[in-house]
Amino acid sequence: MSRGFFVTLEGPEGAGKTTQLARLEARLRAAGRAVTVTREPGGTPLGTRVREVVLDPAVDIEPLGEFLLYSASRAQLVREVLRPALERSETVLCDRYADSSLAYQGAGRGLRLPLLRQITDEVTGGLSPDLTVLLDLDPALGLERAARRGQPDRLERADLDFHRRVRQGFLDLARAEPQRFLVLDATRSADDLEAEIWAAVSGKLAGGSSPAAP
Ligand SMILES: Nc1ncnc2c1ncn2[C@@H]1O[C@H](COP(=O)(O)OP(=O)(O)OP(=O)(O)O)[C@@H](O)[C@H]1O
Numbered sequence: 001m002s003r004g005f006f007v008t009l010e011g012p013e014g015a016g017k018t019t020q021l022a023r024l025e026a027r028l029r030a031a032g033r034a035v036t037v038t039r040e041p042g043g044t045p046l047g048t049r050v051r052e053v054v055l056d057p058a059v060d061i062e063p064l065g066e067f068l069l070y071s072a073s074r075a076q077l078v079r080e081v082l083r084p085a086l087e088r089s090e091t092v093l094c095d096r097y098a099d100s101s102l103a104y105q106g107a108g109r110g111l112r113l114p115l116l117r118q119i120t121d122e123v124t125g126g127l128s129p130d131l132t133v134l135l136d137l138d139p140a141l142g143l144e145r146a147a148r149r150g151q152p153d154r155l156e157r158a159d160l161d162f163h164r165r166v167r168q169g170f171l172d173l174a175r176a177e178p179q180r181f182l183v184l185d186a187t188r189s190a191d192d193l194e195a196e197i198w199a200a201v202s203g204k205l206a207g208g209s210s211p212a213a214p
């Protein structure tokens with residue numbers, strides 16, 4: 001195999017992305033796979049600085065600037081982490097990626113999607129996930145889950161209508177690319193979700209086509 005396998009986890013605040021990412025990583029390692037795990041924004045020294053800024057409730061950021069900050073982090077991550085790991089034929093797991101920008105800054109903040117897509121294509125060099133797991137849930141429930149973790153970050157403080165648009169944005173992206181997305185009801189138990197994600201990932205890694213359709 002000349003190229004690894006690229007999986008992203010997406011979804012609203014508190015959907016369980018980080019929880020499922022850790023479980024998937026453990027399953028892959030147990031199966032003997034080389035795995036690189038990273039996240040957006042973050043994953044590089046630049047990305048970590050960007051993360052501090054974009055999540056800081058004390059910093060006001062207008063929408064296009066917000067998108068460009070995420071894009072700066074993404075550009076660095078693609079070149080420093082994602083592409084090298086994929087070239088080593090590793091399985092790469094990323095906690096949020098370009099779909100989050102389309103959902104949050106596009107559907108959520110109302111920036112024009114064609115512009116965001118054009119910049120994103122440039123930033124990623126066209127690197128698109130082989131599989132995107134969308135953990136979907138009512139944002140009110142997700143924010144409640146996230147709130148149990150502590151003080152809300154800048155995005156978690158945005159109003160519920162914003163988070164509803166984000167959720168719908170993710171669902172629209174999934175509908176447009178059904179072969180890439182696995183959409184799961186994030187109110188199911190973490191164990192159930194883990195099993196279903198593993199079935200999809202292990203099936204694809206084994207060379208199977210898409211996960212079993214109902
Ligand atoms: N399937 C589940 N059912 C109930 N609670 C869950 C489930 N999965 C995760 N949780 C809990 O919900 C909270 C948020 O989970 P997690 O941090 O994995 O979400 P996230 O999508 O990464 O959130 P964020 O967008 O804030 O990074 C945690 O307290 C976690 O234990």
Ligand SMILES: [Mg+2]
Nearest residue numbers: 017018019095
């Ligand atoms: Mg998380």
